[in-house]
Amino acid sequence: MANSKSALKRVRQTETRTVQNKSLTSRMKTLRRKTLEAAAGGDKETAQKSYSEFTSAVDMCAKNKIIHPNKAANLKSKTHKHVKS
Helix, strand or coil, X not given: CCCCHHHHHHHHHHHHHHHHHHHHHHHHHHHHHHXXXXXXXXXXHHHHHHHHHHHHHHHHHHHCCCCCHHHHHHXXXXXXXXXXX
């Protein structure tokens, strides 16, 4: 357990950030799954639309340092391969 007021505050901040980061990460994963499902189903228009939302979510996560920028680029690249084929 934390022994000082500042340590207690850091615990509260960490809990808040963890919840926010988890929701953003979950949204990113859901959008990727929707994009891949649309691409596999042959629905090009839906796949392109959800890919656009996915890239936005990935860029937001990378900007907020939730994921590494290289991982963001890797995810976008791999997903785009499925969308364009």
